[in-house]
Amino acid sequence: MSGGERIEPTIGILGAGKVGTVLARLATAAGYRVLIAGSGAVDRIALIVEVMAPDAIATTAEGIVAEADVVILAVPLGKVGSLPLVALSDAHAIVVDATNYWWPVDGILPAFEQTELSSSEIVSNLMPGARLVKTFNHMGYHELDSEARPAGHPDRKALAIASDDPAALVIVAEVVDAMGFDTIDAGALVEGIRFEPGTPAFGATASRVELVAMLEADGNPALARGRMSP
Amino acid sequence: MELGIYTFGDLKAHPLTGEPESAHARLLRLIELAKTADRAGFDVIALGEHHRKDYVISAPEVVLGAMAAVTTRIRLSTAVTVLSTQDPVRVYQQFATIDQISGGRAEVMAGRGAFVESFPLFGYHLDDYEELFDEKIRLLLELRDNEVVTWQGRLRPSLDAALISPRSFQDRLPVWIGVGGTPQSAVRAGMLGTPMFMSFFQGPDSGRRLVDLYRRAAASAGHDDPGSLKTASGGHIYISRTSQAARDEYHPYYSDYFMQLPQFARGMPRETFEQWVDNGLIVGSPQEVIDKILRHREILGVDRFVGQIEVGSLPGELVNASLELFADEVAPVLRRETAVTANPR
Numbered sequence: 135m136s137g138g139e140r141i142e143p144t145i146g147i148l149g150a151g152k153v154g155t156v157l158a159r160l161a162t163a164a165g166y167r168v169l170i171a172g173s174g175a176v177d178r179i180a181l182i183v184e185v186m187a188p189d190a191i192a193t194t195a196e197g198i199v200a201e202a203d204v205v206i207l208a209v210p211l212g213k214v215g216s217l218p219l220v221a222l223s224d225a226h227a228i229v230v231d232a233t234n235y236w237w238p239v240d241g242i243l244p245a246f247e248q249t250e251l252s253s254s255e256i257v258s259n260l261m262p263g264a265r266l267v268k269t270f271n272h273m274g275y276h277e278l279d280s281e282a283r284p285a286g287h288p289d290r291k292a293l294a295i296a297s298d299d300p301a302a303l304v305i306v307a308e309v310v311d312a313m314g315f316d317t318i319d320a321g322a323l324v325e326g327i328r329f330e331p332g333t334p335a336f337g338a339t340a341s342r343v344e345l346v347a348m349l350e351a352d353g354n355p356a357l358a359r360g361r362m363s364p
Numbered sequence: 365m366e367l368g369i370y371t372f373g374d375l376k377a378h379p380l381t382g383e384p385e386s387a388h389a390r391l392l393r394l395i396e397l398a399k400t401a402d403r404a405g406f407d408v409i410a411l412g413e414h415h416r417k418d419y420v421i422s423a424p425e426v427v428l429g430a431m432a433a434v435t436t437r438i439r440l441s442t443a444v445t446v447l448s449t450q451d452p453v454r455v456y457q458q459f460a461t462i463d464q465i466s467g468g469r470a471e472v473m474a475g476r477g478a479f480v481e482s483f484p485l486f487g488y489h490l491d492d493y494e495e496l497f498d499e500k501i502r503l504l505l506e507l508r509d510n511e512v513v514t515w516q517g518r519l520r521p522s523l524d525a526a527l528i529s530p531r532s533f534q535d536r537l538p539v540w541i542g543v544g545g546t547p548q549s550a551v552r553a554g555m556l557g558t559p560m561f562m563s564f565f566q567g568p569d570s571g572r573r574l575v576d577l578y579r580r581a582a583a584s585a586g587h588d589d590p591g592s593l594k595t596a597s598g599g600h601i602y603i604s605r606t607s608q609a610a611r612d613e614y615h616p617y618y619s620d621y622f623m624q625l626p627q628f629a630r631g632m633p634r635e636t637f638e639q640w641v642d643n644g645l646i647v648g649s650p651q652e653v654i655d656k657i658l659r660h661r662e663i664l665g666v667d668r669f670v671g672q673i674e675v676g677s678l679p680g681e682l683v684n685a686s687l688e689l690f691a692d693e694v695a696p697v698l699r700r701e702t703a704v705t706a707n708p709r
Contacts, residue, residue, distance in 0.1 A: 150547065150548075151546050151547060151548065152545045152546055152547070155547055172548075181551060181577065181580060181581060181584065182547040182548065182551060182577065184580075185547075185573055185576050185577040185580060186547050186573050186577065212490065234626075236626065237626075238478070238479055238480065238624075238625070238626070239478075239480060240480075240490070241480050241483065241484075241490045274627070275545075276565075276566060276570055279570060280569075280643075331626030331627060331629070332626055332629045334630070336626065336627050337625075337626075337627025337628065339636075339639070
């Protein structure tokens with residue numbers, strides 16, 4: 135059941151897996167109209183949406199590009215290529231990149247190796263017209279599910295957020311806030327590297343104050359690529 | 365409820381001595397573990413399949429065959445068989461063989477695995493990740509149910525009236541599907557009508573919706589009695605005399621173990637570990653562990669719980685002490701408690 139009045143914008147979630155269904159639940163609980171799409175036809179995910187995020191609306195990726203004001207990428211990074219990137223780019227959509235270069239599952243993706251770029255900058259380059267915002271990526275889906283709290287709650291946790299588009303960042307920060315988390319503005323997209331795999335912030339379930347300290351910690355570039363072997 | 369253990373056959377260097385055990389010694393110790401678990405009355409022991417240096421088991425079927433020969437009543441399973449990169453015909457033959465040797469104690473738990481090393485190793489593409497598992501689990505169930513199989517798929521050569529031999533000792537070799545939290549995997553297990561296993565690092569709450577999804581998918585596929593489909597849960601387990609001792613003893617090894625995951629590349633902070641334990645990670649005194657496993661039963665209605673008894677460099681003495689408490693102080697209470705109450709499902 136929706137927890138509040140319906141408020142704009144409409145949220146579209148690309149991916150009906152572990153992360154996508156949790157974000158859909160949080161967004162519907164915040165009162166948003168939420169569209170969610172898996173790969174392919176609507177009937178493939180109808181039952182999943184009914185059980186996992188009953189107030190969200192199952193649709194297609196194309197439906198999301200057409201209707202959503204904020205589009206969240208909730209697929210493994212290796213699947214981003216199968217999303218309607220051209221349409222998202224042409225629509226100048228606000229796109230939230232919740233993906234990570236997660237090599238144990240995605241395998242080694244050469245484009246994300248041997249680079250000092252944030253993985254979100256590489257994703258952004260795949261849809262140059264889109265207004266890309268990086269957040270939701272550094273907290274596990276179990277914690278996203280269980281740690282959402284109303285604004286001002288003493289146990290509220292924080293999520294880092296980064297974008298080259300300050301206006302888009304503000305819009306997404308409001309959505310994140312409504313979904314149950316404080317945000318820490320980490321700056322431009324390049325700063326996204328401060329909350330990628332291997333950094334202190336990655337995997338942390340941290341308050342505002344704790345997260346600020348983690349984001350300021352010096353990054354180890356080898357670890358920041360998420361690869362363990364020193 | 366049924367109780368058991370599982371292990372990946374961790375082969376990790378001790379953080380202090382720096383030396384991993386030899387594969388020879390480690391495998392013999394695994395076979396001893398099976399004997400101990402069998403004598404202690406556990407219902408099942410399951411082995412993970414990995415293709416990495418830090419785990420000794422890449423061929424669980426072979427280890428289970430050895431275990432079959434030295435045990436008498438414990439069931440022999442996997443957790444999981446990485447079916448996506450194996451040939452279902454070979455999987456069936458191997459488990460049917462274990463089933464014959466053991467007089468009907470073999471099971472297969474098919475899954476996609478947490479790692480992807482097996483894909484390049486056996487010449488598969490990660491692009492086919494979804495389709496590989498989907499096609500192969502369907503074929504495995506065909507082979508399990510039919511001695512002569514004609515089959516056509518996309519990722520494996522066709523079978524034309526192929527004879528699949530030997531058959532299992534049991535009428536139907538149990539084939540479980542291991543699910544890691546992906547909703548689509550629960551739907552698949554439900555639609556295929558296979559029993560479903562879920563593992564949890566922390567508490568079982570996130571599994572509630574998965575079980576619901578599983579049973580509704582089974583009903584939508586026309587299975588007669590979706591409520592009768594078996595489920596199991598599992599996760600890391602460590603038991604010591606007191607709550608504090610369990611936490612103190614386990615944390616250094618648990619932290620070391622998790623360094624293989626990107627989010628814990630620097631180890632797992634004690635604070636995070638304490639959060640996990642408070643949230644349901646099965647670490648504690650016998651009474652705490654009883655309560656935590658009963659919570660799996662209450663929330664999920666599971667018919668079976670299996671605990672991952674070894675992780676990383678956790679020394680054999682601590683594993684054995686924990687296993688002894690599981691067998692002597694935890695299991696009897698759980699059996700008693702769950703025998704008198706109907707499954708809440």
